[in-house]
Amino acid sequence: MKLTPNEKLNILEVLRNLAAYRPRRRGWTWRSGPARQQVGPFMYENASPALAQSVPLPSAHWFGDIDPQCDFVITTEIASGRFEDDLRRMRMAAWHGADHLMVIRTTGQSHIDGLIEGTPEGVGGIPITRKQVRATRKALDAIEDEVGRPINFHSYVSGLAGPEIAVLFAEEGVNGAHQDPQYNVLYRGINMHRSFVDAAEAKRIMAQAGILQLDGAHNANATAKEAWKVTPELFVQHAINTEYSRRAGMPAELIALSTVPPTAPPAPKLRLDLPYMVALRDLFAGYRMRAQQNTRYIEADTGEATVTHVLDTLLSRLTSADIQSTITPDEGRNIPWHYNNVAGVNTARQTLMGLDGMMQLVALREDGYLPAMARELKERAVLFLEDVLAQGGYYAAVAAGMFVDSGYFPERHGDGIVRDPAGGDGADTVVPREPDYGAPVCSHFGDNAYDGQAGKACAAYGGCSLCNPERIRYVDEVDEEDTVARRLERPLAEQQAGLLRPEVERHGDGIVCVTLFVPAEPQLAEAAALEMARRMGLAEPTVISRRMMHPAEGSVFEVRGRLEAAIRIDQLVLPPPSEPIADAEIEAWVRPRNIAVVAGTVGEDEHSVGMHEVLDIKHGGIEKYGFRCQNLGTSVPIERLLDTAERTGARVILISTIVTHSAVHEQNMRRLAALARQRGLRAGLVLIAGGTQVTDALARACGLDAGFGRGTTGRDVGSFIVRALRER
Amino acid sequence: MSSSERADDFATRRKPLHGLSDAELHGRFWSLVQEIVAPLIEEARTHTTPAIERSVLLRMGFTSAEAKLIVGGMHQRGWLGHGAGRLLLSRAQAQGSSVRQVGEALLAGEGWEALRP
Numbered sequence: 001m002k003l004t005p006n007e008k009l010n011i012l013e014v015l016r017n018l019a020a021y022r023p024r025r026r027g028w029t030w031r032s033g034p035a036r037q038q039v040g041p042f043m044y045e046n047a048s049p050a051l052a053q054s055v056p057l058p059s060a061h062w063f064g065d066i067d068p069q070c071d072f073v074i075t076t077e078i079a080s081g082r083f084e085d086d087l088r089r090m091r092m093a094a095w096h097g098a099d100h101l102m103v104i105r106t107t108g109q110s111h112i113d114g115l116i117e118g119t120p121e122g123v124g125g126i127p128i129t130r131k132q133v134r135a136t137r138k139a140l141d142a143i144e145d146e147v148g149r150p151i152n153f154h155s156y157v158s159g160l161a162g163p164e165i166a167v168l169f170a171e172e173g174v175n176g177a178h179q180d181p182q183y184n185v186l187y188r189g190i191n192m193h194r195s196f197v198d199a200a201e202a203k204r205i206m207a208q209a210g211i212l213q214l215d216g217a218h219n220a221n222a223t224a225k226e227a228w229k230v231t232p233e234l235f236v237q238h239a240i241n242t243e244y245s246r247r248a249g250m251p252a253e254l255i256a257l258s259t260v261p262p263t264a265p266p267a268p269k270l271r272l273d274l275p276y277m278v279a280l281r282d283l284f285a286g287y288r289m290r291a292q293q294n295t296r297y298i299e300a301d302t303g304e305a306t307v308t309h310v311l312d313t314l315l316s317r318l319t320s321a322d323i324q325s326t327i328t329p330d331e332g333r334n335i336p337w338h339y340n341n342v343a344g345v346n347t348a349r350q351t352l353m354g355l356d357g358m359m360q361l362v363a364l365r366e367d368g369y370l371p372a373m374a375r376e377l378k379e380r381a382v383l384f385l386e387d388v389l390a391q392g393g394y395y396a397a398v399a400a401g402m403f404v405d406s407g408y409f410p411e412r413h414g415d416g417i418v419r420d421p422a423g424g425d426g427a428d429t430v431v432p433r434e435p436d437y438g439a440p441v442c443s444h445f446g447d448n449a450y451d452g453q454a455g456k457a458c459a460a461y462g463g464c465s466l467c468n469p470e471r472i473r474y475v476d477e478v479d480e481e482d483t484v485a486r487r488l489e490r491p492l493a494e495q496q497a498g499l500l501r502p503e504v505e506r507h508g509d510g511i512v513c514v515t516l517f518v519p520a521e522p523q524l525a526e527a528a529a530l531e532m533a534r535r536m537g538l539a540e541p542t543v544i545s546r547r548m549m550h551p552a553e554g555s556v557f558e559v560r561g562r563l564e565a566a567i568r569i570d571q572l573v574l575p576p577p578s579e580p581i582a583d584a585e586i587e588a589w590v591r592p593r594n595i596a597v598v599a600g601t602v603g604e605d606e607h608s609v610g611m612h613e614v615l616d617i618k619h620g621g622i623e624k625y626g627f628r629c630q631n632l633g634t635s636v637p638i639e640r641l642l643d644t645a646e647r648t649g650a651r652v653i654l655i656s657t658i659v660t661h662s663a664v665h666e667q668n669m670r671r672l673a674a675l676a677r678q679r680g681l682r683a684g685l686v687l688i689a690g691g692t693q694v695t696d697a698l699a700r701a702c703g704l705d706a707g708f709g710r711g712t713t714g715r716d717v718g719s720f721i722v723r724a725l726r727e728r
Numbered sequence: 729m730s731s732s733e734r735a736d737d738f739a740t741r742r743k744p745l746h747g748l749s750d751a752e753l754h755g756r757f758w759s760l761v762q763e764i765v766a767p768l769i770e771e772a773r774t775h776t777t778p779a780i781e782r783s784v785l786l787r788m789g790f791t792s793a794e795a796k797l798i799v800g801g802m803h804q805r806g807w808l809g810h811g812a813g814r815l816l817l818s819r820a821q822a823q824g825s826s827v828r829q830v831g832e833a834l835l836a837g838e839g840w841e842a843l844r845p
Contacts, residue, residue: 114782115792130792163783163790193771194779199782200772237763247769283754378753379745380738385760392766401732411736430775431808436845437776438814441787446773449814460817461827464787471789 001138003146005053009091011084011488014139020129021138023173027210028254030322031071031099040066045357046070046480052148055095057350069097070352072316073152075290075325076341079104081122082485083132085506087139089338094147097349098690100176102154103128104138110159110188111425115168117475119484124335128155128165130475133172152212157202159186160194160426166202169444169473171377171465172210178258179203180241183216186403186417187223191424192395196244203248204445209466213250214290215241218258220404227262228295229408231276232380234259235283237403239385240394242287248445256288256323261315264297264308270315275373277319278364283378288289291321293344295331300545300558302329302340308346312317313351315356315656326346333544334560337504337511377645384409395421397583411604499566510562512538518553522546529557539564570591575696580719583625589722590625595648597721599629600636601670607658608634610690614654614708614717621714622721627652642679652721660693666702669694673703686724688717777833778803781812788813788827798834802843810845 002011031048039047040063049606050067056067076098078086083103085684090101101525106122116127119135126132137153144151157166181199184190206213217237224230238257245255252342261273281289287477293312300303305494315322328336328342364370387410388397397403398419405416432611439451441464450457465471477483477500491507501508516532518525526543533541538561545558599615601607615631617623630648632640641653655672657665669689676682689699690708699707706720748756778799785795799812807815819842820827833839 015781114796115780115786117792152769161778161779161782163780164786164795166810167786193775194777196768197772197777198779200769201783205783235757236761239757240765243758243761243765244769248772255729282750283757334785375750375753376738376742378750378757379742380744382757382760383738383741385757385764388764389760392768405732407734410734410741412732412734414732416732426777429777429803430771431777431803433774433776434809434813434845436810438811438817439780440786440813440817441784443787446776446783449811455798458787461788461820465789466787473789473791473794475791475793631733631803 001142002708003060003142004089005146009139009142011484012492014084014087014135016139017486018134019476021134023137024141024470025150026170026173027177028152028175029099031069031073031149035071039068040064042068044353045360046069046352047356049149051097053095053146054097057346057353067097068353068356069149070324070349070356072291072321072324072348072352072546073100074098074345074348075100075154076328076345076647077102077103077104077325077336078341079335079659080338080505081106081124081126081335082484082487082506083119083126083136084488085338086126087310089341090136090140090151091143091146092338093141093341093345094149094151096345098151098341098345099149100152100154100325101140102176102325105156110184110190112159113426114349115161115164118478120479120480120482121487128168130168130172131477133168133174134474137173144425154178154214156211157206158216159188160190160198162195162198162202163205166205166209166211167465169211170205171469174211176212176214177206177258178214179206179245180214180216180237181244182237182241182403185398185419185424187216187219189419189424191427191429192398192419192421193430194424194426197430199244199671200445202246203245203250205443205466206256207245207248207250208443210254211289212254212255212256213245214258216258217241218260218292221260221262221294222296223404224296225406228272228276229406230404230555231262232384232409233403233405234276235280235381236384236388237276237380238280238284238347239381242284252286253288255285256290258290258292260292260294261312262294262296264294265311265474267297269308269311271369273315274318274364275370277315278370279374279377281319282374283381288322289316289320290323290325291316292325293327293348295327298327298332300333301547302343302545305329305332306343309344309347310351313348313646314355317352317355318362318364318620324352330544335505339504348443380409388411399702411544440464447592494566498569500569501566502563508566510539510564512563513544513560514538515556515558517549517554517556521552522548522555525555529559533559533561535559537564538562540685559641578719578723580715581722583715586715586718586722587625589726590718594628595652595719595721595725596645596648597622597630597652597654598632598641598645598648598650599654599656600632600641601634601656601658602636602641602672603657603659603664604635605657605659606634607656610658610692611654611656614656614712614714619714622718624714625718627718627721638675639666641672642675642681645685646679646681651684651725652688654717655687655689657689657691657694660691665689665691665693666698669699669702669704669707677703686721688720690717740747748763755790776808776811778808781808784811785816785831788816788831790828790831794831798831801834805840805844807843807845815843834843 104125127169152175157179181195184195293309326342392399401416401418407413541561782795
C-alpha cells in the first residue's frame with residue numbers, strides 16, 4: 001500500500017486482504033543518526049535525520065522551510081473510539097513529527113477476561129482487537145514510508161487479559177506497550193496475585209518481541225491531590241515494576257519509566273519538579289525515560305496548558321529523556337480533537353528545536369538546593385521501601401493503604417488506596433503449577449516441563465505463532481452490527497456525493513469551535529455567547545472554555561457546536577490556480593525591458609521585512625530578474641509613491657501594508673487605486689499590495705491588480721507582473 | 729490521628745541514612761526493592777492463571793474464543809495446574825493427531841475425559 005500526499009488515506013485499501021498481512025518488523029525503533037548536523041542555515045546539536053515529507057513549523061519559511069527533527073521520539077495519544085478515524089489522525093501527526101503513536105483502549109477493556117475481536121466502536125479509545133491492531137499497523141507501514149521515518153505503534157498490556165494481549169502485540173508487530181501490574185491493582189481493582197502472576201508472562205513475551213515497556217507510575221501523579229507530595233512513592237512504584245520486569249527477563253534497554261513533572265504554574269514548577277527529575281535519573285541510571293507532559297493541573301484554557309507543556313519539555317532537555325510524550329492542549333475540556341494532537345506534537349517539536357544545544361550553555365548546580373532536595377527525595381523513598389517491608393511486603397502494604405496517600409512520605413494522611421489481597425476482579429484464579437506443568441511455547445515465564453528439552457519448546461508441533469506466523473488464526477468480525485463496514489457507509493456515501501463537513505474527531509462530525517468575546521459580566525456574557533452561537537446556526541452549542549478578562553468589561557468564550565450543513569464540492573468556486581513562471585523565463589522577459597518598480601510600506605507602518613523578502617536579491621526577491629527596484633522604505637505616504645512612479649516612469653507599484661487595526665490596510669489599498677486614477681496614471685501601472693492580512697480577493701476588491709499574503713516569494717510576484725504586463 | 733495517619737517525622741527517620749554516600753543510598757534503595765519483589769516473582773514462577781493458559785493456546789494456533797472455551801473447561805475441572813498446552817500436546821502425541829485436532833474435538837464437547845491428567 002502506497003500513499004500519495006495529495007490523496008486521502010483509503011480505508012478500504014487498508015482493510016483489503018488483512019488476513020494475509022504480516023508486520024514488516026518487530027520491536028521498538030529509536031531515532032538514530034548523528035545528533036550534530038547542519039540543517040539549512042543552522043548547525044544543530046540534538047538532531048536526528050530529516051523526514052522525507054512533513055509540514056514544517058509555521059516560522060520555518062523565514063529559514064528556507066527547514067524542518068529539523070529533534071533526537072527524542074515524540075508521542076501523541078489517540079483516543080477517538082474509531083480506529084478508522086485514528087488512522088487519519090496518525091497520518092497528520094506523523095507529518096508534524098510524531099513517531100510514537102499511542103492508542104488508548106476503550107473504557108472497560110481491562111475488565112474483560114479475554115480478547116475482543118472484530119471492529120466494534122469504543123468509548124474514549126478503541127477496543128484492542130486483532131483486526132484493529134493489524135489494520136493500524138498496516139496503515140502505519142504506509143505512513144512511515146510516506147514520511148520516511150519508522151513509526152512506533154503503542155497500546156496497553158493490562159487488565160485481566162494481559163498475557164493474551166502481549167501475544168497479540170508480539171504477533172502483530174506492536175512496538176511499545178504499557179505494562180505495570182501495580183496499575184491493575186491500584187486503579188482497576190484487579191486481584192493483586194492475578195495481576196502480578198499475569199505480568200511476569202506478559203513481560204517475558206514483550207521482552208522477546210523487543211516491545212518497549214512503559215510503566216504506570218505517572219498515574220499516581222495524575223490522581224494525587226497534591227501531586228508533588230507523591231514523588232517519594234513514584235520512585236517506589238517505578239522500582240517495583242522495573243525490578244519485577246528484570247526478573248521476568250526484560251533487558252534494561254526495553255524498560256522506560258513513565259514520568260511526569262508533577263506541578264504546573266502558578267506553583268514554582270522548576271523548583272519543585274527539577275529535584276525529583278534529577279533524583280529519578282540518578283536512581284534509575286541505565287533505564288529509558290519516557291517524559292510525559294502534565295495533565296494533573298490542566299484546565300480548559302489551551303494557551304495555559306501549552307505553557308505548562310513547554311516548561312515540561314524544557315525540564316526534559318535540562319535532565320534527559322528518550323521519549324517526549326505530548327498531551328493535547330484540549331485534554332482539560334474534551335476528548336482530544338485531531339488537530340490538537342498536532343498542536344501538542346508541535347509544542348514539543350517547537351520547544352525542543354528552540355532548546356537545541358542548551359546543555360552547552362547551562363549546567364545543573366551540584367551544590368545547594370538542587371542536590372540537597374534530590375537527596376531528600378531519595379531518602380524518603382528508601383524510608384517508604386523500609387515501611388513496605390515492615391508492613392509485611394507489597395501486598396500487605398497495599399492492603400494497609402500505603403499507596404497514593406496524599407501525605408509527603410513519611411507523612412501519611414490515611415487517604416491512600418486500599419485493596420484486599422484476596423479480593424478484586426479475578427480473585428481465586430491463580431493456580432499453583434503441578435510438578436508436571438508445561439507450556440510448549442516460546443516466551444514463557446516460570447517453571448515449565450519443556451524447558452529441559454533440547455531445541456525450542458514448540459518444536460514438537462511445528463512451532464508456536466511467535467516462531468511460525470502461519471499459525472496465527474485471524475478472526476475478522478464477530479458482531480455484524482458493530483463493524484467498521486457499517487460505520488463507513490455514511491462517510492463513503494458522502495464522499496461519493498461530493499459533500500464536505502467540518503470535523504474535529506470523527507469523519508464529518510460537523511463540530512466547530514467559535515471564539516467570542518462578550519463585553520458584559522460573566523454570567524450574562526455566557527448566556528449571550530450561547531445565544532450568539534445559536535444565531536450562527538450551530539446546533540447544541542456548549543461553552544468549553546471561559547476566561548474572564550475583567551468582572552465588568554467582559555469574558556472570552558470558546559463555544560463548540562455542530563454545523564448541520566454539508567458543503568457540495570461541485571458548487572464551490574475556486575480561484576484559478578496560477579503556477580509561477582520559471583525563473584529563467586521571467587528574467588528573459590524582464591531584463592531587456594528595464595522595468596522600474598517603486599515600492600514602500602505605506603501608512604504609519606514600520607514593518608519592512610516582508611518587502612525585503614519580495615524585492616531583495618539576497619532573499620530571492622524580484623531584483624534578481626532585472627527589475628529596477630526603488631524601495632522608499634516604511635511609513636511612506638501614497639502620494640510619494642505615485643510621485644516617484646511618475647518621475648521614473650515606473651510600470652509597477654508595490655505596497656506593503658501590515659497594520660490592520662480599523663481596517664487601515666483596506667483604506668491604504670483603496671487610496672492607492674483612487675489616487676492613481678485621479679492622476680491619470682492607473683492604466684499605465686500595475687498596482688500590487690502585500691501583507692499578512694492581504695488576500696488577492698481583498699486587493700482586487702479595493703481596486704488593485706493583485707494582493708499577496710503570507711508565504712509569498714519573489715517568483716510569485718515576478719510571475720504576476722510579467723503576465724500582467726504581457727496582457728497590456 | 730488514626731493508625732494510618734502520621735506526621736512528617738522525616739527529620740528523625742532520616743538519621744540512620746545520614747552517613748550513607750549517594751552510591752550507598754542507591755545500593756540500599758535497590759536491595760530493598762529486590763527484597764520486596766522476590767516473593768512476587770516467586771509466586772509467578774510457580775503459579776499460572778487462565779489468562780496465561782489462554783495466551784499459551786493462542787501461541788499454539790487457537791483463536792481467542794477457542795482458547796477461552798478450552799481453558800475454561802480445564803479450569804472448571806481443576807486441571808489448569810498441569811498447563812493447557814501440555815494437556816493438549818500430550819493428548820495429541822498419545823493419539824497421533826495434531827494439537828489442533830485435539831482442540832477442535834474439545835470444542836465439540838468430545839475427548840474431555842481422555843484429557844484427564
